[in-house]
Amino acid sequence: SAVISQKPSRDICQRGTSLTIQCQVDSQVTMMFWYRQQPGQSLTLIATANQGSEATYESGFVIDKFPISRPNLTFSTLTVSNMSPEDSSIYLCSVERGSAGELFFGEGSRLTVL
């Protein structure tokens, strides 16, 4: 398994502002994944963050809205920019471990945008 710490655990934000979520892993990992879980919904992959290169974004997600940093092999940040109420979600950081590439998740960051 992996110990993954996310900050903040929750926040209430105003429309039009930006918030940066931090993810710290207890050991070095090649890829880190950022997922979004909208209220009552499943998980959707936002992007994959590799150290030393730009993040790879999934269809429907763009760097201007969700800029990601990956400065080293144990840390990543996801920024949710110019927030609107539709961005109210749980944002989850995850890393890959194990023989089948199973993911292990942080506790998530629950954002509410007013």
Place this chain on the structure above:
Amino acid sequence: AQSVAQPEDQVNVAEGNPLTVKCTYSVSGNPYLFWYVQYPNRGLQFLLKYITGDNLVKGSYGFEAEFNKSQTSFHLKKPSALVSDSALYFCAVRELYKLSFGAGTTVTVRA
């Protein structure tokens, strides 16, 4: 099209009864399949995985899952459910470098 489907939004069982949460998949080749559980206000916890080999996979907290290639299913099971098993359960399949998740099934175990 969804790669995994969880046909039931909700499953309700009495404590002590068997619990089954259904999942079907639609990927080509040999699938890597997973089950996760999410307790209220928590992140996802890994339960078990199927890569190859025995069709019956055992995981955490007394859960097991049965892989059925002919029916393209990977149902999660527990012989005797506990109230503490009440949670949201996700089936997932590996597609290239990422996991794709089903819509989730809310399990409620009543005392």
